[in-house]
Structures are given as C-alpha cells and as structure tokens.
Amino acid sequence: MFAQFLTPAYLPFAVTFAVMIGIGLIEAVGLGLGQLDLDTGVGADADGAGGVLDWLGLGGELPILIWLTSLLGCVTIAGIALQQGATALTGAPLAWGWALAGALVAGALLNTLAANGLARVMPGYETTVIHIDELLRGHGTILEGTARRGMPARAKVIDRHGQAHVVMVEPHDDGDAIAAGETALLVRREGKIFFALPDRGSIFTPL
Template structure:
C-alpha cells in the first residue's frame, strides 16, 4: 500500500495523508491551534444552522480536528476510488478525476465523522471576547498619567481572567487618571477607551 501512495495516481492522497499526520502532531503537542473562535473568525453572516452544520462545523469542533478528519476522509475515499477503478479496469484512473470524486465523497463522509466527533469530544468554550466587552470593567493605569489628548496604557482583566492592555483617556475634559489608579471604562472610540477614575465623586457611594 505504501508503494501505491508513491505513484502519480495516488499522489494527492499521499499528500493529504502527510498533511493530516502533520496537523495531528501539532494537536498532539498541545499547541491548541485548533481552538479557533469559529463564531468570530468564520461567521461572515453564514447561517450556522445551515452550511456550517452541513459541513460539520456547527458543533464548535476545533478547526484543526475538523480539518484532520476531512483530510482523513479524502485520503480513504481517494484510495477506495482508485482501488475500485483498478479492480474494474485493471488500472487506476487519472489523479485529477480521482481527486474530484474523493473530494465529494470525502466531504459527505466527513460530515458524519465531524458530527460524531463533536458529540464525543469535551465541550469547547472559547475565551475570545469582543472589544466592547471590556466596557464597564475597571482598568489600572500602568504608566504615566492619563489626560485628555494624552492617553496612557492600562491593564484590564476580562470575565475569563485574561489581561488586556489598552490605551485610556479620562472621560472628562479636565480629568486625570494617575499611575496605579483604577478607572471604569465607559466608552470607546476605535482602539481608545475613555474612563472615569474611581476617585471621581460620581463613583463614590452616597
């Protein structure tokens, strides 16, 4: 079988198999590249109940696991196509025709495989957040003093406990936020956040 994979008729499937092994090794050493945020990176207005579900991507399956499954299905169906052709005609068909048939059959098979994997794998919860989710959270100024027109860097911890470093200015024209002070992020313009210092009387209890 290994010798067959080195022939031109089986070349696409040998390449797919090699890529599948490579991705599997990446996953095995725990790089976590498969844990991509599908909602944030692949949405694009696509109906998750339609195309993504049909492809097997609707169950929050890590993208590299899905891709490994697809490559495996493509390899298996491609070899099967060539074996059937060889048994029927005495020789494998052209690699391009075999690849086209394997792509269709492999995609159909992968739909079943990916949905099955999604059911048995532990649930995956992404820690990616939208930038606006940092609003109404407190940040700590790390350097200098923030003034209007002179933002400075602050550290904000999101709901997952992950730290984000953002540029902040006081919300009030005359306000300042000194080094080490905490402030409530109240609005955003592009990458710049505006904050009200905790020392502001508006945030003090009555």
C-alpha cells in the same frame, strides 16, 4: 503498498495523509492550535448559513483544525478506496485528477458524518473571544505615564475570562488625570480610545 502510495495516481492522497498527520502531531504535542477561535466567515444568522455549516459538520462548534483533520482523513480513505476499486474493475487506477475530484466529493460527504459524530463526543467548546465593548464597565490600571484629556495612556484591563487587554485610556472629565498605577472605570469608547472615571474618591470604587 507504500511504493504504490507514492505513484502519481495515489500521490494526492499521500499529500492529504501527510498533512493530516502533521496537524495531528501539532495538536498532540499540546500547542493548542486545535482550540483557536477561527471564524468561518459566515454568520449563523445569515439566510441558509446555518444549514450549510451543519451540512459541512461545522454547526456543532467543532474546532476548525479538528474538522480539517477529519476531512483530510476522509479524503484520503475515499481516494484510496476509489483507486483500489478502479484497479479491481479496469486493471488500472484513475488519472490522479479524476481520482482527486471524486475523493473530494466522497470525502466531504463522509466527513459530514464523521465531524457531526466527533462534535457529539467531544467536550463542550467554549470560546474566550470577546467584543471590545465588553471591556466597558471594567476597571483598567494605568501602566505608564499619566492619562489626561487629549493625552491617552496605556492601561491593562482584565476581561471576564481573566485575560489581560492593553487599551488606550483618557479621563472622562476634562479636569481629571489618572497616574500610573491608578485604576479607573471604563465608561465609554470612541474608536480605539476608552474614557474612564478614576476610582479614587468616586462612587465607583470597588468594595
């Protein structure tokens, strides 16, 4: 059976099987790649987009690499079944191109059921990606130098998920300066520059 799996008629499915195993091993060793926030490129509010994502099995917030692993497995199973069926009926498997085309269609249909089932049994998937404007009203700590108007300095801001972000900060008021180690409240943003009010002596100083 293994030798048959490496023949040209079965080779596409040997490749899909190998890629599936590779992705599975990466996830198994705990690299966390299955939890990456990968954008599908289609907004859920677009006309018909929600239905397409649901049909593909991506509507249930299933991590993309787990969905891909499931799809590869379904294509592999469908391809082997198709070639075995063709051999039983005609005495020979289909040409690999025809077999791959049929397996892709059948695998996609099968994966719709598999992915939706996985999405129901997996723990809830929560993203930690934020929009840059969510850093506003947060407190940043100047890392080095002194922030002055027209002379931004690097500052570290902790978001609501506890993740650190490094942004460029200038004082909101012309006469202010924020030295390294001091904190400031981010009040507005223009492009990549945040403008902040120093915490010292202000009503915004945290209790």
